[in-house]
Every structure is written in structure tokens, then in C-alpha cells.
Amino acid sequence: MNPVVIAVIVMLALSLMRINVDFALIIGALTGGLLGGLGLKETVEAFSGGLGGGANIALSYAMLGAFAVAISKSGITDLLANSIISKLGRDASPLRKLYVKGFLLGAILLAAIASQNLIPVHIAFIPILIPPLLHTMSSLSLDRRSVACVLAFGLTATYMFLPVGFGGIFLKTILLNHIVDNGVLATANQLPIGMAIPVLGMFIGLLFAVFVSYRKPRSYFVENFLIDERESVEIKPLFLIAGIISIVLSLGMQLYANSIIMGALFGVAIFVLFGVLKPSETQDVMTRGIYMMGMIGFIMIAASGFAEVMKATEGVTSLVNATGDIVGDNKALVAFLMLLVGLLITMGIGSSFSTIPIIAAIYVPMCASFGFSPLATIALVGASAALGDAGSPASDTTLGPTAGLNADGQHDHIWDTVVPTFIHFNIPLIIFGWIAAMIL
Numbered sequence: 515m516n517p518v519v520i521a522v523i524v525m526l527a528l529s530l531m532r533i534n535v536d537f538a539l540i541i542g543a544l545t546g547g548l549l550g551g552l553g554l555k556e557t558v559e560a561f562s563g564g565l566g567g568g569a570n571i572a573l574s575y576a577m578l579g580a581f582a583v584a585i586s587k588s589g590i591t592d593l594l595a596n597s598i599i600s601k602l603g604r605d606a607s608p609l610r611k612l613y614v615k616g617f618l619l620g621a622i623l624l625a626a627i628a629s630q631n632l633i634p635v636h637i638a639f640i641p642i643l644i645p646p647l648l649h650t651m652s653s654l655s656l657d658r659r660s661v662a663c664v665l666a667f668g669l670t671a672t673y674m675f676l677p678v679g680f681g682g683i684f685l686k687t688i689l690l691n692h693i694v695d696n697g698v699l700a701t702a703n704q705l706p707i708g709m710a711i712p713v714l715g716m717f718i719g720l721l722f723a724v725f726v727s728y729r730k731p732r733s734y735f736v737e738n739f740l741i742d743e744r745e746s747v748e749i750k751p752l753f754l755i756a757g758i759i760s761i762v763l764s765l766g767m768q769l770y771a772n773s774i775i776m777g778a779l780f781g782v783a784i785f786v787l788f789g790v791l792k793p794s795e796t797q798d799v800m801t802r803g804i805y806m807m808g809m810i811g812f813i814m815i816a817a818s819g820f821a822e823v824m825k826a827t828e829g830v831t832s833l834v835n836a837t838g839d840i841v842g843d844n845k846a847l848v849a850f851l852m853l854l855v856g857l858l859i860t861m862g863i864g865s866s867f868s869t870i871p872i873i874a875a876i877y878v879p880m881c882a883s884f885g886f887s888p889l890a891t892i893a894l895v896g897a898s899a900a901l902g903d904a905g906s907p908a909s910d911t912t913l914g915p916t917a918g919l920n921a922d923g924q925h926d927h928i929w930d931t932v933v934p935t936f937i938h939f940n941i942p943l944i945i946f947g948w949i950a951a952m953i954l
Contacts, residue, residue: 515549516829516832516833517545517546517547517549517550517824517827517829518546518824518827518829518833518858518859519829519833519858520545520546520549521542521543521545521546521547521549521820521823521824521829522542522546522858522861524538524541524542524545524546525538525539525541525542525543525820525907526538526861526907528541528542529907529928529932530928530933532926532928532929535813535816535907535908535927535928536812536813536816538907539813539816539817539819539820539907539908540561540816540819540820542820543557543561543819543820543823543824544557544558544561544823546823546824546827546829547560547561547823547826547827549827550823550826550827550828550829551827552823552826552827556826557823557826560819560822560823560825560826561819561820561822561823562819563819563822564818564819564820564821564822564823565815565816565818565819566818569815570775572811572812572814572815573775573811574638574773574774574775574778575641575811575814575917576800576803576804576811577774577775577778577779577803578638578641578642578774578778578803579641579802579803579804579805579917580778580782580796580799580800580802580803580804581641581642581764581778581781581782581803582641582642582645582803583799583802583803584760584781584782584785584790584791584799585642585757585760585761585781585785586645586646587753587785587790587791587799588753588754588756588757588760588785588790589750589753589754589757590646590754590757590758590761593754611654614650614654615654615656618647618650618651618654618656619660619661619664619724622643622644622661622664622665622668623664623667623668624668625639625643625668626639626664626665626667626668626669626672627668627672629668629669630668630669630672630673630676630679630680630681631672631673631676631678631679631680631681632679636669636680636910636914637669637910637911637913637914637917638768638774638777640665640914640915640917640918641917641918641921642761643918644661644665644915644918644919644921645918645921645922648734648919648921648922649736651734652734652735652736652924653736654731655731655732655733655734656731656732657728657729657730657731657732658732658734658919658924658925658930659723659727659728659732659930659931659934660723660724660727660728660729661915661919662912662915662916662919662925662930662931662934662935663719663720663723663724663728663934663935663938663939664720664724665914665915665918666904666911666912666915666931666935666939667716667717667719667720667904667939669904669911669914670716670866670900670903670904670911670939671713671716671717671720673685674709674712674713674716674896674897674900675706675709675710675713676706677702677705677706683867684866684867685702685705685706685709685896686702686705688867688870688871689705689870689892689895689896689899690702690705692870692871692874692875692878692895693874693878693888693891693892693895695874696874696875696878696879697878697879697882698878698881698882698888698891699888700888700889700891700892701888704888704889704892705892705896707889707892708888708889708890708891708892708893708896708950708954709892709893709896709897710950711893711946711947711949711950711953711954712893712896712897712900712943712946712947712950714946715942715943715945715946715947715949716904716939716942716943716946718942718946719937719938719939719941719942719943720938720939722938723934723938727934727937727938728934734922734924735922735924752788752789753788753790755788756784756785756787756788756789756790757785757790759784759788760781760782760784760785760788761781763780763781763784764777764778764780764781764784765777767780767781782796782799813907813908813913814908814910814913816908817908820908821868833855833858833859843884845884845885845886845952846948846952848880848884849886849894849947849948849951849952850944850948852873852877852880852894852895852898853894853897853898853901853943853944853947853948854944855873855898856869856873856897856898856899856900856901856902857898857901857902857940857944858902859872859873859902860899860900860901860902860903860906860909861902861905861906866899866900866901866902866903867899869898869899869902870895870896870899873895873898873899874895877891877894877895877898878891878895881894881895886951887954889950889954890950890951890952890954893947893950893951893954894947894950894951897943897944897946897947897950898947900943901940901943901944901947902940904935904936904939904940904943905932905935905936905939905940906932907927907928907932911935912927912931912932912935913927915931916930916931919931
């Protein structure tokens with residue numbers, strides 16, 4: 515009857531029943547708070563107090579949506595889509611379609627990987643890159659669930675394995691520091707080695723998703739492109755130049771100010787300056803951006819409230835402590851339970867970066883007492899924290915892909931993003947994380 519476990523189960527069950535994720539998060543938080551002994555008033559106060567934590571992310575999503583709409587008016591997205599369509603041809607053979615699908619998925623994977631390490635913009639690229647490609651994906655009958663898995667893999671596996679960009683924050687700043695601070699002598703050079711086997715499991719899951727689970731064609735309505743039907747945009751060289759300048763300067767501002775909001779605002783301002791947008795059109799651009807990204811923003815706000823209630827119940831701490839109480843001296847069982855508890859915590863909190871500080875204080879001494887090596891400790895703690903990130907309804911690893919793939923209203927967040935990524939990444943991550951703990 516741990517409140518965190520029950521709250522997560524309630525939230526997931528309601529989400530799978532196609533109940534709105536915001537409702538599921540609120541009901542799950544109330545259930546967990548009441549079971550955790552907070553009382554209705556205290557639960558509501560904790561939930562309300564946590565809402566502010568998601569406000570910045572919500573506004574960031576809305577601004578990104580507006581920036582994506584502005585980019586579409588420059589003609590860059592049309593040029594991108596037309597170039598891919600030209601590669602396909604009018605009467606393309608099945609082999610030609612397969613080539614274009616492979617090219618498209620490969621380019622999306624590289625963009626997702628670069629967003630974590632080379633150009634650390636995280637999910638900010640998705641609402642800009644993916645919506646203009648939906649028309650082409652629909653023409654190819656490409657199953658968007660495979661695209662969601664490609665995006666989730668690039669967003670998650672990259673920071674788990676490569677110690678640069680967001681990977682440097684996750685591996686060096688958070689994971690390594692908490693392992694060393696809790697008494698295990700590990701080094702930065704051991705981080706990629708310890709995480710290699712869990713990431714291998716995710717890679718196998720990605721291959722299975724693309725070549726087995728979602729390889730068959732899936733039909734979409736081509737005319738439902740973007741928000742209000744596909745617009746005919748005149749491609750002008752000046753507008754294309756403005757689009758390129760806007761994207762580059764927006765990225766630079768985002769990295770300099772560490773703010774997606776400022777980056778998107780700066781990008782829209784460039785479009786106004788070059789005449790791509792009239793000042794009076796910014797109202798419509800923002801409205802359409804909110805329409806595109808509003809659902810994602812409100813989920814992130816509700817998720818912050820949910821996480822705050824879970825922390826207030828202190829159920830996370832008792833859940834982690836209970837792991838050590840029930841395993842006895844069974845090394846294999848303790849490794850499995852660590853991973854399972856990490857899955858539950860991250861599914862509720864929605865962030866692997868926030869999970870490590872919660873579990874490390876208990877997990878690292880436990881690993882030492884059971885004789886796990888530093889490499890095995892890295893694998894266990896790192897995989898336990900990352901578990902759930904690619905399968906939580908409230909994680910930006912799932913919300914980001916949905917924001918792009920559902921721009922035309924044909925991609926369900928739970929059944930087309932969350933369930934596929936959970937099956938193909940979280941399950942392999944548990945299996946291969948356990949294997950890593952046993953053999954390293």
C-alpha cells in the first residue's frame with residue numbers, strides 16, 4: 515500500500531483507459547496523498563505548490579509551437595518536405611519507399627542524438643522538425659510509433675552513454691558525484707562502460723520496434739496535415755535566408771541564455787524584422803502555437819504537482835528503504851528490485867535526472883554491502899534512474915515526440931508513444947540492466 519506505487523498505478527491505469535492524462539495525474543496525486551496520510555487539504559496544497567515547477571516548461575512549449583508556425587511561413591518546411599517528396603517520386607517502387615523511410619528515420623535519429631550532446635537543445639527541435647514531415651510520413655504510410663521510438667531512443671540512450679552535453683550532466687555531474695559521495699570509488703572513465711550493456715538493451719529494442727513491431731504500413735489521412743490544412747506558401751529566397759538566420763540565432767540565444775523561451779522569442783522577432791510575419795500576425799502565430807503544444811504544457815504542469823505530492827508523502831523514501839528490507843542476502847533479487855523500484859519512481863516523477871538524488875543515498879551503500887563492483891553500481895543506479903523516462907506519460911521523452919507527431923491530431927500520446935516506448939525500451943532496460951549488474 516505504498517502511496518507512490520498506488521498513485522503511479524492509478525495514473526497509468528486511467529491513462530491506458532484513454533482518460534485525459536491531466537485528469538489521470540490529478541486523480542493519481544489525490545489517491546497517493548490520501549493513502550500517504552496527508553489528508554485532502556494537505557494533498558491539494560502540495561499539488562498546487564508544485565504546479566509552478568512546470569510553468570516554465572509549459573510556456574517554453576507554447577513558444578516553441580509559435581516558433582514552429584513562424585518557421586512554416588518562411589517556406590523552409592515546404593522546401594524540406596518537397597525535397598523528400600522529390601526523392602520519393604510520383605510512382606515510387608516499394609524499394610524506393612523503403613529507401614526514403616530509412617533515410618527519414620536515420621535523419622530523425624541523428625537529430626535526436628545531436629540534441630542531447632552536439633547541440634544540447636533537448637526536445638526543442640521536435641516541434642520544428644517533425645510537423646513539416648508529417649505529410650511525407652503519411653504519404654509513405656510510415657507508422658509513427660516507430661518514429662516515436664526513434665526519437666525516444668535518441669533522447670534517452672544518448673545521455674545515458676555519451677558523457678557530453680546532457681550526458682555530461684547526467685553521468686558526470688549527477689550519477690558519478692552521488693556514487694562517490696555515498697562511498698563507492700568510481701571514475702569518469704567507468705561511466706560509459708557501466709552503462710554500455712543497459713544501452714545495448716535499448717538499441718535492441720529500437721531495432722525490434724523499427725524492423726518488427728512497426729514495419730508494416732499504417733494509414734493516415736494526408737489531408738489532415740498540421741493544424742488548419744496544409745497552407746500554400748510561396749518560397750522566397752529572402753524568407754528562406756530569414757528562416758536560416760532565425761533558427762541559428764534562436765539556437766544561439768537558447769544556449770547563451772539557457773532559455774527556450776528567449777530563444778523562441780528571438781526567433782520570432784527575426785521573422786518579423788525580415789517581413790516574413792507582420793506584427794499583427796504574431797497574435798495568430800501564438801494562438802496556433804498554443805493550440806499545437808498546449809496539451810503538452812498542461813501535462814507538464816500537472817506532472818510537477820503530482821511529483822510534489824509524491825515527495826510530500828515520503829513514500830519514495832519508504833519504497834527505496836523497503837527494497838533492502840525484503841531481499842535478504844539474495845544478490846540477484848536485490849538487483850531486480852532496485853530496477854523495478856527505479857521504474858516506479860521515474861514513471862511518477864517523469865525525470866531520470868531528479869530520480870538519482872532520491873535513490874542514490876540508499877542504493878549505493880546497498881550495492882557496496884552486497885558486493886557489487888563500481889561498474890555494476892554505475893549500471894544499477896544509472897539504469898534504475900533512467901527507467902521510466904522513456905515510458906512515463908509525464909516525461910518530456912514521451913511528451914516531446916507526441917508534440918511533433920500529433921500536430922495533425924492523428925497520434926495518441928498514450929497508445930502511440932508511451933506504450934510503444936515502454937515496451938521497447940523499459941523492458942529491455944530492466945533485463946539488460948540486471949545482466950550488467952550480474953556480470954560486471
